[in-house]
Amino acid sequence: MVTEAKTSVKRHIVTLTVNGDEHVALVKANTTLLDLLREEFDYTGTKKGCELGDCGACTVMLDGEPVNSCLILAVEADGHSVTTIEGLDQNGKLDPVQEAFVNHGAIQCGYCSPGMILSGRALLNRNPHPTEREVREAIAGNLCRCTGYVRIVEAILAAADANS
Amino acid sequence: MIVPQFEYLVPQSLQEACALLGQHGSKAKVLSGGSDLIVKMKNGLAKPDYLVSLKNLDELKGVRYEAGTGVIIGSRTTHNQVIANPILREKYPSVCAAAATMAAYQIRNIGTIGGNLVNAVPSADMPPILIALGAQARIVGTAGERVVRVEDFFLGPGRTVLGQDEILAELVIPDQATTGSNYVKFGLRRAGALAVVGVASSVTMAGDVAKDVRIILGAVAPIPMVAREAENVLRGKKVSDDLIQHAGKVAAVESKPINDIRGSAEYRRNLVDVLTRRSLKAAIEKGHV
Ligand SMILES: Cc1cc2nc3c(=O)[nH]c(=O)nc-3n(C[C@H](O)[C@H](O)[C@H](O)COP(=O)(O)OP(=O)(O)OC[C@H]3O[C@@H](n4cnc5c(N)ncnc54)[C@H](O)[C@@H]3O)c2cc1C
Ligand code: FES
Ligand code: FES
Numbered sequence: 001m002v003t004e005a006k007t008s009v010k011r012h013i014v015t016l017t018v019n020g021d022e023h024v025a026l027v028k029a030n031t032t033l034l035d036l037l038r039e040e041f042d043y044t045g046t047k048k049g050c051e052l053g054d055c056g057a058c059t060v061m062l063d064g065e066p067v068n069s070c071l072i073l074a075v076e077a078d079g080h081s082v083t084t085i086e087g088l089d090q091n092g093k094l095d096p097v098q099e100a101f102v103n104h105g106a107i108q109c110g111y112c113s114p115g116m117i118l119s120g121r122a123l124l125n126r127n128p129h130p131t132e133r134e135v136r137e138a139i140a141g142n143l144c145r146c147t148g149y150v151r152i153v154e155a156i157l158a159a160a161d162a163n164s
Numbered sequence: 165m166i167v168p169q170f171e172y173l174v175p176q177s178l179q180e181a182c183a184l185l186g187q188h189g190s191k192a193k194v195l196s197g198g199s200d201l202i203v204k205m206k207n208g209l210a211k212p213d214y215l216v217s218l219k220n221l222d223e224l225k226g227v228r229y230e231a232g233t234g235v236i237i238g239s240r241t242t243h244n245q246v247i248a249n250p251i252l253r254e255k256y257p258s259v260c261a262a263a264a265t266m267a268a269y270q271i272r273n274i275g276t277i278g279g280n281l282v283n284a285v286p287s288a289d290m291p292p293i294l295i296a297l298g299a300q301a302r303i304v305g306t307a308g309e310r311v312v313r314v315e316d317f318f319l320g321p322g323r324t325v326l327g328q329d330e331i332l333a334e335l336v337i338p339d340q341a342t343t344g345s346n347y348v349k350f351g352l353r354r355a356g357a358l359a360v361v362g363v364a365s366s367v368t369m370a371g372d373v374a375k376d377v378r379i380i381l382g383a384v385a386p387i388p389m390v391a392r393e394a395e396n397v398l399r400g401k402k403v404s405d406d407l408i409q410h411a412g413k414v415a416a417v418e419s420k421p422i423n424d425i426r427g428s429a430e431y432r433r434n435l436v437d438v439l440t441r442r443s444l445k446a447a448i449e450k451g452h453v
Contacts (some may be wrong), residue, residue: 009169010171010172012172028169029169029170029171029172029215030166030167030168030169030170032167032202032377051165051206052165052203052206052207053199053267053270053271053274054205056268056270059270062273065244065273066269066270067270067273067274068199068270068274071197071198071199071202071203071271072198072202072274073167073172073195073198073202075172075217076198076217077196077220090294112178119269119270124271135231136301137269137355140268140269140354140355140356141267141268141269141271141356142268142356151231
């Protein structure tokens with residue numbers, strides 16, 4: 001990684017592949033991956049909730065695995081690839097998990113939805129036919145304050161069925 | 165919430181990392197997954213001038229088995245990697261099960277086993293089971309390498325034996341005669357909750373005689389606590405339900421819990437009794453679960 005002085009604070013060049021597209025930014029070391037995605041790259045589908053790893057609103061996939069982007073420094077993600085909610089659709093067609101959230105009324109205010117959907121998608125990638133218990137465990141790090149979890153769990157299970 | 169400014173250092177070798185830590189002393193901190201440190205920095209509880217990132221030190225990642233030594237777990241192995249590892253699943257599924265009690269899926273992709281130890285929180289979930297299995301910490305510093313039992317690794321909340329220029333490199337679970345081990349955690353929710361009490365045990369059974377027993381209590385003392393008197397209740401004895409009951413009571417008495425937001429001392433003592441019995445029964449009857 002190249003670093004260079006700009007004003008008094010050192011900045012670092014960070015290269016990220018986001019949803020298949022390469023992005024480059026000059027960031028301070030204390031910038032989180034969440035802020036880089038939202039503020040620099042305009043992927044505002046990734047939400048900012050607690051900022052402490054508790055709520056899961058900031059969930060993105062880093063090299064295919066869901067993580068809390070509020071706890072990861074952008075400089076630590078340099079060279080890696082990220083999938084945000086904006087990257088789930090295929091040629092304009094929603095991912096089956098997104099589709100199921102719409103059809104099952106699993107979205108109210110929508111603030112938890114990007115994180116929930118990415119956790120659900122990641123679960124189905126590693127386990128195409130999860131049990132209800134496995135779905136609940138997979139979204140245990142995603143808090144919803146309005147829909148409640150019943151419809152969300154239903155939607156992920158329905159997306160799993162649609163897979164088969 | 166803003167992470168306070170710091171200078172970011174990315175060593176390419178363990179030696180370079182130790183040298184940087186030695187050079188900057190108490191102004192520097194190691195950054196592994198960051199799930200503890202970044203939270204602390206955001207909350208204003210840590211303000212290092214330098215972060216020494218371990219991200220390029222791939223030798224600290226992963227799990228391997230060395231005949232004659234045992235299972236070696238790199239300190240940067242994440243909790244989800246521990247849970248999924250085939251060697252651990254075969255030999256010590258109890259270690260995978262302990263990792264699975266932690267946090268939630270996303271955090272388990274970030275947090276590392278080394279960070280869980282060095283953070284040295286009394287409620288941390290990995291130390292009790294590692295101590296019960298006699299694990300050792302391989303520590304690397306500018307002066308070379310040393311090995312410390314995980315049992316002797318902790319000095320107090322947030323304090324370990326690590327010197328300023330030292331890095332926890334690997335954990336070794338030595339080949340052993342134990343026949344069973346187990347970690348039971350009680351948290352206020354099934355996920356995303358710290359241990360109110362956690363109890364790990366290991367047993368070496370010969371028929372129905374417990375040749376050896378280890379009982380380690382988490383979240384009831386400033387550091388993970390060995391319940392020596394409870395161990396002595398069972399060690400060398402023919403195991404019976406009555407004896408296990410008694411061991412639970414003795415562990416509760418020797419534990420040193422405090423009152424805090426997660427539970428009162430009295431409640432914790434009761435939990436130590438119940439969880440010690442559960443952990444021992446599982447280890448005796450079901451092996452390394
Ligand atoms: C929402 C949430 C839930 C959590 N739930 C749990 C839980 O249920 N149980 C539990 O036990 N913990 C829990 N934690 C705490 C944390 O996730 C774990 O302790 C994790 O294992 C820390 O690892 P890390 O790599 O992220 O550590 P970091 O934050 O990178 O480091 C922690 C400390 O250890 C030092 N350090 C790290 N690695 C090394 C090394 N190899 N050598 C020397 N020093 C090192 C760092 O300098 C720092 O002081 C939770 C955290 C969050 C945010
Ligand atoms: S914003 Fe990251 S977990 Fe809440
Ligand atoms: S839909 Fe509002 S938080 Fe989940």
